Amino acid sequence: MAHRWTNTLTRADVTPEPLWLNRRQLIAGALGAGATASIASPALAETLEPNTWEHITSYNNFYEFGTDKEDPAAHAHRLNTSGWEIEVDGLVDAPGRYLVASLLDGLSEEERIYRFRCVEAWSMVVPWNGVELKDILDKVGVQPGAKYVAFETANRPDEMPGLRYPVLDWPYREGLRLDEALHPLTLMATGIYGKPIPNQNGAPIRLVVPWKYGFKSIKSIVRITLTDQEPATSWNMANAREYGFYSNVNPTVSHPRWSQATERKIGGGLFNRRQPTLMFNGYEAEVADLYKGMDLTRYF
Amino acid sequence: MLIQWINTALRQIPTWVLYLILPIPGLLAIAAGLTDNLGPEPINELEEELGEFALKLLILGLAVSPLLHLTRINLVRFRRAIGVMAFAYVTAHFLVWFLLDLQGLNQIWTEIAKRPYVTVGFAGFVAMIPLALTSNDRSVRRLGRFWRILHRLTYLVAILAGLHFIMLSKGFDVEALAHMVVILAFLALRVGKWRRGVLSGLQGLRKKLIG
Numbered sequence: 001m002a003h004r005w006t007n008t009l010t011r012a013d014v015t016p017e018p019l020w021l022n023r024r025q026l027i028a029g030a031l032g033a034g035a036t037a038s039i040a041s042p043a044l045a046e047t048l049e050p051n052t053w054e055h056i057t058s059y060n061n062f063y064e065f066g067t068d069k070e071d072p073a074a075h076a077h078r079l080n081t082s083g084w085e086i087e088v089d090g091l092v093d094a095p096g097r098y099l100v101a102s103l104l105d106g107l108s109e110e111e112r113i114y115r116f117r118c119v120e121a122w123s124m125v126v127p128w129n130g131v132e133l134k135d136i137l138d139k140v141g142v143q144p145g146a147k148y149v150a151f152e153t154a155n156r157p158d159e160m161p162g163l164r165y166p167v168l169d170w171p172y173r174e175g176l177r178l179d180e181a182l183h184p185l186t187l188m189a190t191g192i193y194g195k196p197i198p199n200q201n202g203a204p205i206r207l208v209v210p211w212k213y214g215f216k217s218i219k220s221i222v223r224i225t226l227t228d229q230e231p232a233t234s235w236n237m238a239n240a241r242e243y244g245f246y247s248n249v250n251p252t253v254s255h256p257r258w259s260q261a262t263e264r265k266i267g268g269g270l271f272n273r274r275q276p277t278l279m280f281n282g283y284e285a286e287v288a289d290l291y292k293g294m295d296l297t298r299y300f
Numbered sequence: 301m302l303i304q305w306i307n308t309a310l311r312q313i314p315t316w317v318l319y320l321i322l323p324i325p326g327l328l329a330i331a332a333g334l335t336d337n338l339g340p341e342p343i344n345e346l347e348e349e350l351g352e353f354a355l356k357l358l359i360l361g362l363a364v365s366p367l368l369h370l371t372r373i374n375l376v377r378f379r380r381a382i383g384v385m386a387f388a389y390v391t392a393h394f395l396v397w398f399l400l401d402l403q404g405l406n407q408i409w410t411e412i413a414k415r416p417y418v419t420v421g422f423a424g425f426v427a428m429i430p431l432a433l434t435s436n437d438r439s440v441r442r443l444g445r446f447w448r449i450l451h452r453l454t455y456l457v458a459i460l461a462g463l464h465f466i467m468l469s470k471g472f473d474v475e476a477l478a479h480m481v482v483i484l485a486f487l488a489l490r491v492g493k494w495r496r497g498v499l500s501g502l503q504g505l506r507k508k509l510i511g
Contacts, residue, residue, distance in 0.1 A: 051340075059340040067473060070339065120470075122341060167471040238471055257415060257468070259407070266340045270333040274403055 050113055051124040053193050055267050060200045061118065062219055063167050064153065064160040071162065072200035078159045079220065081204040090150075090226040093141025100204050103139065104190070107131040111194070112187055114210035116217075117249045117281045121258040124266050128208055129191030134182045142178070142226055149181040150174075150231035151207060152223035168234045174218035175231035175245070176209065179290055185210055185283060188221075211280040211287045213247045244300040248291070249281035253300045303372050310374065318381035325353055326392060347396045354389035355465060355479060357382055358458050362486040369489075370502055380435050383454070387432040390425050390461075417467035424460030427453050455490070458483045 062072035086103060089095045109131055117123045137149070155171035157163045163170055180186065187208040190197055197203045202219025209216050215235050225231070235243035242256055251261045262274040280287050291299075329349045332338045338345045361382045364375045398408060412422050431453055433439070440447050462480035469476045 055340040063471065067469075067471070067475075069341070122344075165472070165474050167473065254414070257417065259411070264341075264343070269336060270338070270342045270346070270400065272343060 048113070048115070048125055050127045050193075051265075051267050053195075056124060056126055056192060057198045057200060059124075059266055061120075061214065062162075062200055062202070064162045064170075064172065064220075065200065066162045067165075067167060073198075075161055076199035076203075078161070079154070079156070079199045079203070080159060081199065081220075084204045084222075086205070086221060087223045088140050088225075089223070091143040091146040091228065092226050093143060095140070098140075100190075103136055104131060104205075107135045107139070109190070112185075112208070112210075114185075114187075114208060115278075115281050115283075116208075116210065116214055117263060117277065119213035119215060119243070119247070119255065119258065119260075121260065121263050121277075122266055123263045123277075126208075127193055128187055128189040129194060129197075130187045130189035130205075130208065132184055133186045133188050133207065134184065136188060136224075137181065137226075145228050146226040147178050147228050148226075148231055149176050149178060150223075150225040150227055151218045151221050152225075153218055154220045154222045169237055171222075172218060173232060173234045173237075174207065174216055175233050176207075176216075177230075177290075178226075180209070180287075183287065183290065185286055211249055211283040213249060215243070216247050246291075246296075246299050248287075248296065248300075249277060250279060250296055250300065251277040252279075253297055307372070307374050310377075315377055315381050318378055318385065322357070322381070322385040323388070326350055326389060343396065343400045347393060347401055350389050350393040350396060351465075354386050354393055355461050357386035357389060358454075358461055359479070359482055359486070361386060361454065362458055362483065366486055366489045370506070384432060384435050387428050387435075390428060394422075394425055417464055420460050420467060421464035424457050424464060427457050427460065431457070455487055458487070 058073045059069050060072040061069065062076065065072040065075040084100045085097045086100060087097050088103075109129055111127055111129050113125060113127045115123060116126050133149075151174045153172035154160070155163065176186070187210075188205055189202070189208045190205050192198070192201060197206065199220075202217075202221075205221055206219040207217045207221065216233075230245060233243075233245060235247075236245055249260070254260055260277055263277045264272050264274050278284070326349075329338070329346055333342045333346045336342070361379055364379045364382070367373050367375060402408060402411060411418050413419065431451060434443060434447060434450060443450065462476075462483045465476040465479055466473065
């Protein structure tokens, strides 16, 4: 199981630049002159340095704890994640309430360093720890009729002060097409930097779909439903014109609020420059096939 | 008694004091940004802080006249300084958006034209320019009656600013809506018959309560 996808972003990417350039030159040399040109291309020359723990855990969108970026870090300690259960239902062979630990039992945990792109045009690089969603779905047994996976976030007003406000139609809901859910890049994360995932980042378990805008990567999941119909998703319900079901990162499809052509990586200070946003957030080679023949300006 | 005392105290304060005090929050925010103390995303944070303070000053400016009518507390002397400082904050807010956030002249017109919340915010900024330019005694004298009419643009500016805040918020944002409710309430107190009716009603209530 697992290890179907090989990480191209590794801790080696944090190597001091001279060494790193050396390594690139070695590869270029080995591949010959033809490869040199492509290795010098901007896409490969970018430095993919993970954001700091502090930034990843203090700048969050998790509206159940408030709408300001610092609200989740301030209030999420109130969420009690012990004995967390996930209801698995719908078109599965073994429906039921599972403890997270039992759902993860026997599955191999990996580190995945992914780009994370928010629809608000900021981004981070996060070293997640987790298991592929496919492994969990294999465990509960997806029935042949299933076409989509729906997810739900915990809805506990006593522990999540943001739920008092009707910012969205609670509980928070997200969904994926089954082939997206089964894709080896799709992760269920339980850690960051090798530590248990903090509550503000979606403890005890959250989805990570690196080629989609961040809001698709639903946090603190309590329900997973296999279904044959496209599930309703929170931001799409709130404003269908702005947030599509797919919400793939796409620099060519503009959002009414934010140009999606560029992004600003968190942590660059007051004079941080914007950088171009990559198609499917840089995972085009891995996921473009999922959308072959689809008009991405219509299914945005 | 209390109100008289407050007004006497207020008369002791020269208006230039406001030009010293009101820039402080903005300067502190800029200093925090330059010293890496504005959090992980300092550009947005600075933009938001300057914009929100500008909006609060606009609301304070709108509150001056209802406050006088309802409580007799007189802040009219300070209204120009409040307005001019609101314009300074809006200008700073615009410059941070344009120079640090957007980072490029080639994008500015597409952003203004294509994004409704930018269109509305920019319109509010532009509408403030004639107000700022005529915020001096000479203009008041030269424009006479027209000055008062021109400065009613403030109401439009306040509505555009409140709308800008609502439009840029994702989802149903209570804070942005609360600001708009306050703006509309102050404007409602001014509108013709409305004003007379509401004010006399409130004054009657005040007489009943205070005696």
